Amino acid sequence: MTPLVSPALPAALDEAAHRCLVAGFAGTTTVPDDLKALIERGLGGVILFTRNIRDADQVRELTGTLRGLRPDLLIGIDNEGGGIGHLVTAGAPEVPGNFALGVVDDPALTAACADALAAHLASLGISASYAPVADLQHRGENPIVRTRAFGSDPEVVARHLRAWISATEARGVASCAKHFPGHGGTVTDSHYELAVDPRAAGELDLAPFRAAIEAGVPMLMSAHVVFPALDAELPATLSPYVIGELLRGELGFDGVLVSDALEMKAIADRYGEAAGARLALGAGADQVIVAVPELETTLACRDAVLGALREGSLSEGRVWEAAGRVRRLAERYAVPVVPGESGAGDVGLAAARRAVSKGELAAGVEGAYVVDLFPRPHPALNWGGESLVSAVREVDPSAAGVVVAGEPEDGEGLVDEVLKSAAGRPLVVATCDGELYPWQGWVREGLVAARPDAVVVATGLPGVGDEGAVLSYGRGRVNLRAAAEVVVGAQIDTAPRP
Template sequence: MIKSCRLLTFGSVSQRIPGVTPSARPALPAALDEAAHRCLVAGFAGTTTVPDDLVELIHRGLGGVILFTRNIRDADQVRELTSTLRNLRSDLLIAIDNEGGGIGHLVTAGAPEVPGNYALGVVDDPALTAACADALAAHLASLGIGVSYAPVADLQHRGENPIVRTRAFGSDPAVVARHLEAWISATEARGVASCAKHFPGHGGTVTDSHYELAVDPRESTELDLAPFRAAIGAGVPMLMSAHVVFPALDPALPATLSPYILGELLRGELGFDGVLVSDALEMKAIADGYGEAAGARLALAAGADQVIVAVPELATTLACRDAVLGALRDGSLGEERVGEAAARVRRLADRYATPAVPGEAGSEEAGLAAARRAVDKGELASAVAGAYVVDLFPRPHPALNWGGESLVSAVREVDPGADGVAVAGEPEDREEAVAEVLKEAAGRPLVVATCDAELYPWQGWVKKALVAARPDAVLVATGLPGAGDAGAVLSYGRGRVNLRAVAEVVAEPRTGTAPRP
């Protein structure tokens, strides 16, 4: 559960100055108050109405809002919502996570289906990557959304990494760089702002910063700056910081809070002058160690231009806002620093607050074409008909807009005579689960799919037990391939088009066959 702002964090509105109540504190000059609000990006609840507290924030100069699945019902509703928000303030930036490959929130609003970045890197056709990015950006523009927190610029280095994986274009800096350039250029052509993340890289960690502070222990010469240099060279207007400690750069502070990383390295050495936005402050890497309110103050002081507070409860955003205002009053956050940040946000809003007319829709076929080209058939000799499919995968990450899709449902679309079970998370009784699968699959082809089994040993156990009883089983890996996936059919992702492409390889197409009950 997301923690609320601590009551005693530095600069928090909850700190009390003897003899002075919050209402008695002197008001900041209007221009400075507006500048401070420009530095905030807020999440909120609701699909058609705008909460009163958010209306007040917008009128005072709020820099942006971030939409999530909770704000999305259908395309018409999203257009109505973005129009309402923009009518409150025409230079409000409206943003969303929209990476593709299942990382997004617009499925019910008709989002184009594209594979994750790793599959695009495997295909290694920048024109195809550009077509996928164009499809996503055109859809955003049609909905009135001007900022896409994508693409991922991280390199996938370590098999133990739990957060980057197939979200990355790969582990080769040159491959990642050319696909970043293609993505950024295509998004820009649609009048939508892209945002390369997570600076200076999350791929060398073994920890997910959503849940705890992550550390990348490598030497400075080994860090993954090349993709970010390429993104900056391609004109990316935004970067997002990582809640990761890099001892070689700053022994104590995560990048989001580090003046050296955001200042001397990013602004100085790399020469980035676009908007630097923090990853969400309620992520435990910041919330547990500092508190969201102190995190907001420290990030802005370190060199961030905007901080994201993505939780729907606006009380957290208001506490972070008040911490920033309090820091401006007591001088712990400089007026010049906030003015500089706000000026960058204004320049960004001038270009992207109102997306250009999108023109023709992007290609509906690019995503599936890319997913099909990425599939590796492994040792599969031929497709099977009427299979029983067991799809093993971890419980979906909160960042995923998971709608219940699985390889089972994808195979059934190709072969209505197929059947199976989707297992999202470790079963309570592994042996019982294996026995049930073997019983249901008796006399039929068996397909066993795993996803990132290196991270989730229960999947390897279940697969091994099934293959021991059914050595004829067809093996599929839907995540980042690992050592145990030799010979398996590989999709390099679990996006809907990834699953569809694998299903077309594994299942024998049949029509006129009633699905199994």
């Protein structure tokens, strides 16, 4: 018996379906054969990660090779600043995270930082930046937004979004405000499980997204978050109401709506990546991101979309509409434009210095022993080993210290060892997001109880227990450097901030 063969879709529709995909891949110089085949059939975009980056010349060669396969291929990357980026080895400008910029509240400074990042992307041939974060940081328990947000005030966030988007646009790079309609009201990280925002519809954080749309942002990224006030069951990425009625209808957005990565457990564990791709496009998304380097996952998503088109569960009209938006985006941004060099210089460090607060620190210390406590780095961060210890030693080579990345097995032993090592020296104790990670609080308490003269630093989102601490409002390299200067006394004249 001859097996049944699914009929091929018309070539133009097949190409349109491929435009709705953004694929991650492995490698720094060679384009995998499966990726070449996807690009030749119309793949809409690729997303780069640290695994694809060696140095600037290599990235230019890679983006040139990719664009040589298809000139209208969008090449994107997460490039938020503040330690969330993948281009450190390619010479990326160091800028503080959004929260520090919101603390300074100088939109011109935010624009300068965004310009530096976008100019660098354009120089590498990267045409899309999955930034800025438009979420508001509401809850101390939120594990994922935090210092990635410009703040909790929608007006502050809106004006910094406008500055960021305009600066990026001027460089011919596509920006992407995320995560619609907001991830700041959750207490769950959607990388690990489905998140829920239980607030009423009138309490949701739409104002920053309205501002981004008014500023002409060409892309929005959806959140893998359920908003029961909008859709009782489906996360925003898969919700026809959230994308169709709210985003397209009420907010009037006609740019590209791209999903957050489908392999995040909020989608993958409940629906599977392939079903997630089909459902997201059916709900109104224009592109779906499959960020994992294993291309078989992307191919499975592609096959699910093509299969749904064949059987009629995904309408051709919906795919034509999505592909049309992606095509218009590519016509505008696929080849980035660099109108002259960025004049930013060390604007990122200048911004971090303006943000840092010295708290109750009256004078800097020399030859300190620094203990830097922080949670194990999130997979979304491109952590390069930077720490407050290394930052202080750059300013004061006589300093020493210990880095503790993640809860220690023997906390009491750590306290005893630090006290011994710090004997006869000033002691500096730094925590990061201690509200979320109580172990940091009791290690700090143990150290400060024995050494009430200790200088206390908070490198994450300030919270309970951080009163009077030196505040950096982030753990990007320039945030840590600015905090180190305050601790040592090189930048002690920095104005205190509320």
